[in-house]
Amino acid sequence: xxxxxxxxxxxxxxxxxxxxxxxxxxxxxxxxxxxxxxxxxxxxxxxxxxxxxxxxxxxxxxxxxxxxxxxxxxxxxxxxxxxxxxxxxxxxxxxxxxxxxxxxxxxxxxxxxxxxxxxxxxxxxxxxxxxxxxxxxxxxxxxxxxxxxxxxxxxxxxxxxxxxxxxxxxxxxxxxxxxxxxxxxxxxxxxxxxxxxxxxxxxxxxxxxxxxxxxxxxxxxxxxxxxxxxxxxxxxxxxxxxxxxxxxxxxxxxxxxxxxxxxxxxxxxxx
Numbered sequence: 001x002x003x004x005x006x007x008x009x010x011x012x013x014x015x016x017x018x019x020x021x022x023x024x025x026x027x028x029x030x031x032x033x034x035x036x037x038x039x040x041x042x043x044x045x046x047x048x049x050x051x052x053x054x055x056x057x058x059x060x061x062x063x064x065x066x067x068x069x070x071x072x073x074x075x076x077x078x079x080x081x082x083x084x085x086x087x088x089x090x091x092x093x094x095x096x097x098x099x100x101x102x103x104x105x106x107x108x109x110x111x112x113x114x115x116x117x118x119x120x121x122x123x124x125x126x127x128x129x130x131x132x133x134x135x136x137x138x139x140x141x142x143x144x145x146x147x148x149x150x151x152x153x154x155x156x157x158x159x160x161x162x163x164x165x166x167x168x169x170x171x172x173x174x175x176x177x178x179x180x181x182x183x184x185x186x187x188x189x190x191x192x193x194x195x196x197x198x199x200x201x202x203x204x205x206x207x208x209x210x211x212x213x214x215x216x217x218x219x220x221x222x223x224x225x226x227x228x229x230x231x232x233x234x235x236x237x238x239x240x241x242x243x244x245x246x247x248x249x250x251x252x253x254x255x256x257x258x259x260x261x262x263x264x265x266x267x268x269x270x271x
Contacts, residue, residue, distance in 0.1 A: 039254070041062075110125040166188075205226055237249065
């Protein structure tokens with residue numbers, strides 16, 4: 001399983017109750033209040049295997065709109081790349097695209113373009129919302145009623161009403177990745193202030209469940225994610241262990257936000 005884009009971009013990567021888990025799994029979020037076409041987020045990743053943090057990569061996430069299958073569709077694009085100063089160690093040029101039905105907020109198409117060292121491939125996936133299956137070049141996979149892909153998970157999770165949940169609650173999501181459906185969740189840890197390279201924010205603190213692979217040393221709640229405590233729910237900072245060392249990702253810039261950034265306490269500026 002190749003997930004090396006995730007610690008750079010999410011960063012993905014990324015986002016989801018104990019007493020309310022059954023209800024949450026049966027209710028697909030279909031109303032968006034957090035983002036809009038024209039939004040662009042910029043992130044930077046640092047890597048360390050010692051007391052020193054070294055700039056390693058950059059990522060951008062953009063929201064567009066288009067028409068697919070005669071239906072209005074959101075177009076999410078996530079791009080991750082290593083910095084030139086880091087490419088002697090490992091070079092990444094990845095592009096992930098997700099096309100999401102504007103009414104249901106469920107993916108209808110997903111494309112991975114992977115360029116990592118000597119590995120290069122493109123993998124398109126079509127999501128059949130009627131037949132409830134995902135079709136890739138390798139196989140067809142049955143889909144649950146509520147599902148997301150790697151990129152759409154980020155945007156879907158930004159519309160979760162965390163005010164419904166007490167600290168310690170686990171919020172589930174079913175995520176499609178590489179011809180499998182993963183029972184993914186994020187644990188809500190409560191509110192706190194977080195200092196990032198951009199500034200200081202009022203934030204919501206989360207612990208996403210990691211999927212064990214070639215980047216994350218093990219699964220579990222090892223990653224910590226902070227998102228803005230306002231209507232935008234912007235990813236602000238991610239800390240995560242990887243196979244060797246650890247990765248830190250910070251939001252460095254943005255444009256086209258749907259809502260005022262009321263969570264920002266003070267601006268620090270780029271280092």
